[in-house]
Amino acid sequence: MTRKRFDDLDCSVACALDQVGDWWSLLVVKEAMLGTRRFVDFQQRLGIAKNILCNRLNRLVDSGVMSKVDAGEHGTRYEYRLTDKGRDLFTVITALRQWSERWNGNRDDLRLVDRVSGHPIRQLHVEGDDGQPLTVRDVRFEETKVGR
Amino acid sequence: MTRKRFDDLDCSVACALDQVGDWWSLLVVKEAMLGTRRFVDFQQRLGIAKNILCNRLNRLVDSGVMSKVDAGEHGTRYEYRLTDKGRDLFTVITALRQWSERWNGNRDDLRLVDRVSGHPIRQLHVEGDDGQPLTVRDVRFEETKVGR
DNA sequence: CCAAAATGGTTGCATGATGAAACCGTCCTG
């Protein structure tokens, strides 16, 4: 059986997971944010199998998260770069990173700092219209179409 | 071969993905945030196979994202509830939802609003020390241990 | 200029994960 598709769930979260919700995709994107662009570099830094990496890069290109551009002068060297859509995943990856650091401890050897000030970045918070932080208990899920 | 584990990658993002990075886990958490607590309800609302749901719920309980509490008076009825760690994934799920709405269009029939004011919530932004919004190009990844 | 290595893959195989359906013991309900 093929993996169940999430497109039909009428849920933006499911739709997002359909594009970047597998074990490797977000790590590839995160690695790209660190500056990695070449196939071999992704492979070595992540320790991912070549066929899987190939599959993931193709899927990320297909869904518009990354683009494949010629790097060599004559043809078979390429670079994989983030598109705007891919770079916009920065928020998602930062949210994941901060959550993991809060609950699993800091297993990372990297620290994100503002490039100009050198200060660490703020914790992400869901905020209301007035800027007040909101937890999941503070929000309501309004139905806009038909009831469940 | 067993799935490659991400624990050894010395990366908080990888560590997070190890806990909630598969196709179903985040959807189960999102469904729990909508108020779902019973096994059958998760199964029907998500359309997930029972054995997979069972496996995911157990893993989420093991990693401290959800808890399993007796609901029936005499024993074999249970409720699965989010822990504080699980509720804290609200930021991650909101980031994913907003990203998907920005780039894939709004496929959702839900709208998140502040429970008290009724206003929609703000877009999440990574911010610097001073509150200025930062893109991935505005940050630096400082190494705190040994070089790569 | 030639040999060797790098690059970006593809293929085959063994094993693990997934989805669908059937089955099962306990509990509640009419």
Place this chain on the structure above:
DNA sequence: CAGGACGGTTTCATCATGCAACCATTTTGG
């Protein structure tokens, strides 16, 4: 008391993954 709800477990066919080997082209070192 019978039937259904609940929360699973088991079986099986198929798909995904990890690993290693292989390959055509391109670049690089001597």
